[in-house]
Amino acid sequence: MSGTPSRQEVETLCQQIDELWIYYCREPETQFEAICQRDGVADELKNATHFYDRSTAIRLRIRSEVDQYIYAIRKRPAPDVAESGNGGVFLSHAASDERIALLLKAAIERRLPGVEVFCSSDPADLPPDSRWAAEIQEALRASSMLMFIASERGLQRPWVWFECGTFWFTGKRILPACLGNVRKHTLPPPLSELQAVNADVPIELNTALSVIASATGIPISGASRLEELCEQLKQLDRDVAAVAISASG
Numbered sequence: 001m002s003g004t005p006s007r008q009e010v011e012t013l014c015q016q017i018d019e020l021w022i023y024y025c026r027e028p029e030t031q032f033e034a035i036c037q038r039d040g041v042a043d044e045l046k047n048a049t050h051f052y053d054r055s056t057a058i059r060l061r062i063r064s065e066v067d068q069y070i071y072a073i074r075k076r077p078a079p080d081v082a083e084s085g086n087g088g089v090f091l092s093h094a095a096s097d098e099r100i101a102l103l104l105k106a107a108i109e110r111r112l113p114g115v116e117v118f119c120s121s122d123p124a125d126l127p128p129d130s131r132w133a134a135e136i137q138e139a140l141r142a143s144s145m146l147m148f149i150a151s152e153r154g155l156q157r158p159w160v161w162f163e164c165g166t167f168w169f170t171g172k173r174i175l176p177a178c179l180g181n182v183r184k185h186t187l188p189p190p191l192s193e194l195q196a197v198n199a200d201v202p203i204e205l206n207t208a209l210s211v212i213a214s215a216t217g218i219p220i221s222g223a224s225r226l227e228e229l230c231e232q233l234k235q236l237d238r239d240v241a242a243v244a245i246s247a248s249g
Contacts, residue, residue, distance in 0.1 A: 095157075148191075149177055180234075
């Protein structure tokens with residue numbers, strides 16, 4: 001593939017990847033299942049091999065690398081754009097913290113007019129028909145800083161750790177915004193090495209806004225009603241925690 005790939009070339013490549021996955025993963029899965037049924041292998045023992053988890057992970061990794069390559073070609077930025085450091089904010093969060101993330105996104109963009117906050121839970125940032133892995137990686141590359149919603153849910157999500165790791169190894173700023181039972185002094189390493197804030201404390205939420213202003217070069221236009229915002233964040237965190245407890249029985 002040379003130059004900028006066409007839509008047909010992209011579709012052909014993705015189809016070929018799927019065909020390879022069927023040959024190297026799907027067929028072995030079928031054979032594995034047949035052997036387990038033939039030998040009367042218990043589900044507990046079969047699942048302990050993590051065969052299906054590894055198979056799915058292979059496909060996701062391949063597709064992610066392909067998507068990253070395609071988007072790198074299509075969206076190759078001019079040098080001054082890539083090196084300007086004036087990108088927006090990447091808001092990293094667990095899927096269950098969607099309402100918290102959307103509230104913070106709206107609050108940041110309202111108080112720092114001109115700042116672009118990428119939030120994967122916002123359809124405007126990540127449309128339903130998009131190749132989400134590639135879009136997220138592009139947003140990670142383009143953003144000046146990452147704000148991580150460090151809730152109990154967020155700390156348990158591998159994809160969130162991947163997003164933080166991307167920023168960690170590129171040396172860009174990471175700001176853990178702690179909520180609920182997670183406090184800035186209880187963060188696990190390596191996040192404990194970062195300067196964090198308790199996002200549900202008004203004075204510390206104001207500090208977070210100042211950090212964003214410094215990273216993006218856009219001044220704060222107002223920081224009023226932070227007390228009300230913090231109470232909303234606390235309530236949303238309690239709501240999500242309650243749902244998680246109910247779901248676990």
